[in-house]
Amino acid sequence: MNSSATPVAVDMGSSSVRVTAGSFDGARLTLSEVARFPNEARTVAGRLVWPLHELVERTRAVLSAVADEGMSSVAVDSWGVDHVLVDASGHAVAHPASYRDARTRGIPDELARRGLTAQGLWSRTGIQPDPINTSHQLVATLRQLAPAERDDVARVLMVPDYVAHRLGAEPGWSRAICSTSGLAEPGGGRWADDLLRELAIPTEWFGDIAPERQVAGHFAGSSDVPVIRAGSHDTACAVHALPSAPGPRVFLSSGSWSLLGVETDRPLLDDAVRAAGFSNEVRTEGGIRLLRNLTGLWILQECVRQWTREGVPTTWAGLTRDAVNAPGATALLDPDDPVFQTPGDMPARVRDAVRRNGGRVPESPGEVARVVLDSLAVSYAGTVRQLANLTGANPSCVVAVGGGTRNDLLNQLTADACGLPVAAGAAEATSVGSLLAQLETLGEIGPNDRSAIVDASFDVRLYEPRASALAGLAPPNLERLS
Incomplete structure (x- = not known):
């Protein structure tokens, strides 16, 4: 393979936006962070909302400068479920709400009263019903929209x-x-x-769903820089950048x-899968990610914000x-306790949870962090055991990617709790997966080339269980993991 392609990935994260340029020489992919700004x-x-207009304008300015220097393509991905109400001119009708906004708290009970049970929603979507889902958010939004605002909505677009x-x-x-929307x-x-x-959401707000790895248009002001659908969901992109691993992997x-x-090749819709809290989300190449959404380093991120305020x-x-x-x-x-889902004084919530559950109440920031990291590792291990029971396949390792892999302690605790080796790959796997999908769309690489490129381009750190x-x-308080 010979190439001089320079794709660019825009990764919209819930705490920052990262613009990353890739340079592919035919064998190795190297990354260059062009810009990173907070979100x-x-x-x-x-209402808890995203400053999306500001983020778009900053991103556009960065990409314009990159395009002047040479950019073969660009793609955007973000976290799941959040969406934008858009008018006929393509502008947001209102501030895009965050999935952490409290307006959806009563929606599951409301839907149940209307006959839309959790089991019924699952069987029709393969997605775990949750107040953060686009489905629940739109029901809540429709209750709050003024008639004039509703009349202005021409379509709903995911972020x-x-x-x-x-x-x-x-x-x-x-x-x-x-696929994350529900x-x-x-x-x-x-x-x-x-x-x-049945949810009273206008069907005319939605158009045909398009496959990934296709051109969606061209960067404004340039007729030769395609905008590509290259995974769109951050986790889909990250899974697209997994290093190779022997045997079954998680x-x-x-x-x-x-x-x-x-x-997996197809959705798993058994009731046992639903009861265990798993969802069927789509991979970039069209297969399925059978996964659970677990609270991660958000708890510690909120702790750091609180300590900074103090x-x-x-x-x-x-x-x-x-x-x-x-x-x-x-x-x-329990990291997935609803008490940890909204912003606030997280160190106090951690201490309160420990008092309720029993154990040594952490005092210093380091002690609070250790309780959180231990709890995350134990949560991961329980989920690995569930997957083995549901699929009948015992994994040989856990392949970890993403920013959390920078935390060596969490990687080691995960290996210890799971009793499995943890192979920690690219921290910026979301951007890597987007860049690889763009290269596939441009015809620079084939779909079977990805693992070899990832293995050649990024170090993998191995953590053996102790x-x-x-x-x-x-x-x-989490019987489903016991």
Whole structure:
């Protein structure tokens, strides 16, 4: 393979936006971070919303400068479920709400009263019903929209499709991100129109779902830089960048959220899969990611924000060092407890949870961090055991990618709790997966070339399991993992 392609990935994260250029020489892919700027949901008129207009304008300015120097293509991905109400001119009708906004809390009970049970929603979408889902968010939004605002809505776009549209792509609906919505049929190839009607969500707000790895338009101001659907969902992109591994593997996309699962050819819709909390989301190449959405480093990110507000100097390196030195396996919490889902004084919530569950109450930031990291590792291990039971395949390793892999302690604790080696791959796997999908779309590489390119381009760190008190434990108050 000979190539001089320079694709660019725009990764819209819930804490930052990263613009990364790739350079592919025919064998190896190298990354260059072009820009990174913060993103944080903010409260506007009592709602938690994203500053998406500002992010789009900053991204457009960065890409314009990159295009002047040479850019072969660009693609956008983001976290799942969030969406934008768009008018006929392509502009947002209102501030895009965050999935952490509290307006959806009563929606599951409301839907159940209307006969839309969790089991019924699951069977029609293959997605775990959750208040954060696009389905639940839109029901809540429709209750709040003024008639004039509702009349202005021409379509609903998922966040990466909206950003791509503002950058020059035609308005559209990318398969991987749409599969997270709770509004598409299992496998994400079509909208569940009957469900949309039962939810009283206008079907005319949605168009045909498009496969990934296709050109969606051209970057504004340039007729020769395609905007590509290259995975659209951050986890789909990350799974597209997994290194090779022997035997059956479990993947872990580690970041603010932890997405842990296996790759399958088709959706698994058994009731046992639903009861265990798994969803069927789409991979970039069209297969399925059978996974659970688990709370990840969000809890510690919120702790760091709180300590900063309190004037306690905290760095991630220092916090991890102190956590290494703190006593381990002294207390556990359930990271997926709803109390940890919204912003606030997270260190106090961690301590309160430990008091409720029993155990040594952490005092210092390092002790708080150790409780959180121990609890994440135990949560991962329980989910790995569930996957083995549901699929009948015992994994030989956990392949971890994403920003959370920078935390050596979390990687080692995960290996210890799972009793399996953890192979930590690219920290920027989401961008890598997007860049690889762009190269596939441009015809620069074939779909079977990815693993070899990843293996040649990025180091993999191996963490062997040690004897640990974490092995075999389950988070408190979480019977489904016991």
